[in-house]
Amino acid sequence: MDAFLHQIFSGLANGCIYGSVGLGLVMIYQATHHINFAQGEMATFSTFIAWALIQSGWPYWAAFFVTVAISFIAGLVIQRIILRPVEKSPVLTNVIVFIGLLVIFNSMAGWIFDHTIKSFPSPFAQKGMLVTPWFSAHEVGSALVMLAVLFALYAFFRFTPIGLAMRAAAQNPDSARLVGIRVSWMLAMGWGLAAAIGSVAGMMVAPVVFLDPNMMGGILLYGFAAALLGGIDNPGGAVIGGFIVGVLENLLGAYVIGTELKLSVALVLIVGTLTLKPDGLFGKQVVTRV
Amino acid sequence: MSKLLEARKLCAYYGPTQVLFDIDFSLEPGQITAILGANGAGKTTTLRAICQMVRTSGNLEFSGQQLVGKATENVVRMGVAHVPDGRGTFTSLSVDDNLKLGAYVRGDRAEVARDIERTYERFPRLAERRNQQAGTLSGGEQQMLAISRALMLRPKLLLLDEPSFGLAPLIVAEIFRIMRKINEEDGVSMLVVEQNASLALDLAHHAYLLETGRVALSGPAEDIKRDESVRRAYLGY
Numbered sequence: 232m233d234a235f236l237h238q239i240f241s242g243l244a245n246g247c248i249y250g251s252v253g254l255g256l257v258m259i260y261q262a263t264h265h266i267n268f269a270q271g272e273m274a275t276f277s278t279f280i281a282w283a284l285i286q287s288g289w290p291y292w293a294a295f296f297v298t299v300a301i302s303f304i305a306g307l308v309i310q311r312i313i314l315r316p317v318e319k320s321p322v323l324t325n326v327i328v329f330i331g332l333l334v335i336f337n338s339m340a341g342w343i344f345d346h347t348i349k350s351f352p353s354p355f356a357q358k359g360m361l362v363t364p365w366f367s368a369h370e371v372g373s374a375l376v377m378l379a380v381l382f383a384l385y386a387f388f389r390f391t392p393i394g395l396a397m398r399a400a401a402q403n404p405d406s407a408r409l410v411g412i413r414v415s416w417m418l419a420m421g422w423g424l425a426a427a428i429g430s431v432a433g434m435m436v437a438p439v440v441f442l443d444p445n446m447m448g449g450i451l452l453y454g455f456a457a458a459l460l461g462g463i464d465n466p467g468g469a470v471i472g473g474f475i476v477g478v479l480e481n482l483l484g485a486y487v488i489g490t491e492l493k494l495s496v497a498l499v500l501i502v503g504t505l506t507l508k509p510d511g512l513f514g515k516q517v518v519t520r521v
Numbered sequence: 522m523s524k525l526l527e528a529r530k531l532c533a534y535y536g537p538t539q540v541l542f543d544i545d546f547s548l549e550p551g552q553i554t555a556i557l558g559a560n561g562a563g564k565t566t567t568l569r570a571i572c573q574m575v576r577t578s579g580n581l582e583f584s585g586q587q588l589v590g591k592a593t594e595n596v597v598r599m600g601v602a603h604v605p606d607g608r609g610t611f612t613s614l615s616v617d618d619n620l621k622l623g624a625y626v627r628g629d630r631a632e633v634a635r636d637i638e639r640t641y642e643r644f645p646r647l648a649e650r651r652n653q654q655a656g657t658l659s660g661g662e663q664q665m666l667a668i669s670r671a672l673m674l675r676p677k678l679l680l681l682d683e684p685s686f687g688l689a690p691l692i693v694a695e696i697f698r699i700m701r702k703i704n705e706e707d708g709v710s711m712l713v714v715e716q717n718a719s720l721a722l723d724l725a726h727h728a729y730l731l732e733t734g735r736v737a738l739s740g741p742a743e744d745i746k747r748d749e750s751v752r753r754a755y756l757g758y
Contacts (some may be wrong), residue, residue, distance in 0.1 A: 406609035411597040411626035
């Protein structure tokens with residue numbers, strides 16, 4: 232029973248991370264209707280920055296917040312410099328740019344920080360040290376951090392004028408311009424936020440999976456499954472989707488298909504959602520008055 | 522009296538296709554001006570050209586400042602509000618949020634809150650639905666919301682694209698009554714594009730008739746109404 236509960240709780244902890252990766256995808260999807268395939272590699276690169284800062288003697292939380300800030304600015308700059316020129320181009324052009332970014336970040340991480348697997352510290356005591364039979368300190372800590380991020384994001388979009396402007400720009404760019412919103416900058420803000428969320432997810436997952444340039448490859452797939460399952464246009468759905476994916480992955484991995492096949496859970500969920508319920512569990516079908 | 526908006530040799534293009542050909546027009550401050558014309562005459566494009574939502578060339582001065590080449594959001598920030606065709610409300614956001622967005626570029630938060638309350642006094646139907654998604658409103662309510670949102674900017678010039686489109690005659694009459702009231706009470710200048718020529722001519726002080734992207738006729742609304750050819754082609758009697 233304890234083992235079963237442990238699987239569920241660690242699934243929920245992983246789910247927080249998948250959910251936030253999914254959330255990063257949803258944010259960019261809502262604004263541009265594109266899936267940012269480079270989301271994972273950007274997060275990995277951010278984690279390497281944090282690792283380098285910690286290696287050079289920075290305290291963990293200082294490195295954490297500086298990394299989040301750097302990631303936000305980097306996301307903003309990437310949108311301004313690399314994506315803005317292709318803003319109005321066909322989807323395929325954008326997909327190629329995303330794949331280009333993915334390869335660039337992956338190779339840069341390998342080139343600068345090499346491909347050896349590195350351990351990444353957890354701010355919440357040692358990994359595997361159980362505070363209860365069901366979950367480790369890091370699982371609890373990272374889940375709390377991710378929930379704090381989600382809550383902050385919710386408050387930002389719900390209660391601040393800029394958050395409202397970003398929602399407006401995503402929903403109806405033409406009308407947003409007509410009330411004076413600088414839509415292109417709102418997209419850049421979205422990229423910045425997505426990169427910042429990704430960096431937190433990267434730093435929270437690194438102590439578990441260890442840090443190497445391909446760290447987020449599988450996690451991006453889980454995040455994608457979470458976003459699709461929850462409904463690709465629904466931020467709350469992505470989070471709930473993340474929990475579902477995390478728990479399913481753990482339970483199926485532990486009791487049914489074995490750990491080697493865990494990643495295929497994500498793929499089955501992606502294909503299953505797209506064929507059976509393309510709008511996801513919480514996505515809304517767009518119905519408009521004619 | 523100096524002009525509020527003055528266009529000289531204004532041209533507009535959709536990609537390689539030219540839609541407006543050297544049109545000249547001007548708006549007097551405090552007045553309502555109507556643009557009439559058949560489908561495809563370039564009425565909507567004229568409004569889009571003012572807001573720089575289409576590629577334009579020529580001369581377009583708003584209170585003496587050149588608009589050609591400016592970004593749409595900067596034209597808006599100068600005090601030009603636009604109620605586009607299809608109304609352009611943010612359908613998934615609440616009525617309240619729509620109104621707040623209308624005042625996005627204004628810094629005076631207390632005044633904005635007061636303007637929102639004033640809007641609700643003017644449109645009790647919107648007040649009842651303030652937390653409802655804009656997309657769930659009826660067509661007339663959405664049009665009222667679109668106009669209210671534009672007014673939240675406290676614009677010097679309000680552009681209205683077919684405010685009567687798709688609405689029942691009673692609602693149309695109400696909307697036009699409200700537009701006149703806004704013009705008289707708040708002194709907002711308006712440029713109205715309308716298919717319904719007789720409605721527009723009753724409301725406006727001045728009118729322009731567009732035909733295939735050129736100004737065919739212009740003058741005081743009273744004169745245009747009496748013009749033989751306009752009467753036969755657009756008023757239908």
